[in-house]
Ligand SMILES: O=C(O)CCC(=O)C(=O)O
């Protein structure tokens with residue numbers, strides 16, 4: 001079995017914030033992924049548990065309620081099983097997952113259809129969770145700007161201010177089915193195909209005992225599992241929040257910060273046997289839930305390289321290990337549109 005990725009765990013509450021920023025930047029350069037130690041200070045554990053409970057309730061809503069919220073070109077709403085295909089070049093069918101994307105909220109109300117199964121206070125709770133994610137993403141953008149010596153130091157944070165205009169930011173609930181003999185029968189069947197994320201950075205929340213995420217290593221061919229509970233975090237109140245760099249921070253830094261390709265796989269078929277034999281390992285056979293917060297700057301944000309000595313010195317280039325990383329467009333909105341068109345063939349087919 002492939003070895004787990006050696007992604008560092010960072011405690012954002014460390015006294016020496018200069019060091020925290022430095023550690024964060026080094027992890028973002030080396031892996032593109034970093035575990036944020038979860039002590040409940042940035043996002044209370046109850047808020048995460050509560051959001052997972054609402055996600056389950058949402059996906060359990062009657063099919064007709066979910067269908068009435070079907071995802072639109074604004075990237076908000078419900079995406080049915082196999083509807084999205086993150087890696088169309090290599091998948092036979094779409095991703096084995098359901099997803100629900102939430103855009104902005106105003107006064108606790110989503111600005112999009114929500115299944116009536118969700119009570120108004122529950123809808124507001126989702127909005128509040130999205131706000132907590134936003135606050136943490138601003139903090140991370142600030143640390144990344146400081147760690148890279150970007151000028152002005154709040155360059156990234158300023159691009160994410162809500163008063164700059166609408167953004168592609170999405171809070172996404174995800175539900176992946178268990179492996180069965182029909183699902184995952186073909187070796188290309190995957191819960192989420194290989195991709196890099198479209199925004200500036202992503203916060204990912206997972207549940208203990210529900211692995212499946214893998215990252216592509218620099219060699220461009222080895223997949224390495226990302227454990228939910230890495231060593232040293234076993235007794236924390238919740239698994240670490242996983243932060244990863246998306247395409248936009250990679251563009252802004254000319255590829256210095258790594259937008260790492262990743263995917264979500266079904267548990268190996270052999271896992272059932274090894275469990276029967278009493279072997280302990282991080283595996284699961286049930287339905288898998290996760291929540292991703294895709295942080296995007298305002299839509300008109302330009303994606304040229306930021307003023308930073310560190311970025312200027314970097315000669316690595318954009319494309320290493322990531323086929324999407326070639327800069328083709330100028331603004332955040334154009335980039336998002338390009339990526340959505342590639343993964344939602346049905347939604348966009350009339351125009352192709
Ligand atoms: O569910 C996960 O672990 C990751 C999902 C993901 O990569 C995504 O939605 O972009």
Ligand SMILES: [Fe+2]
Pocket residue numbers: 195196197262
């Ligand atoms: Fe992703």
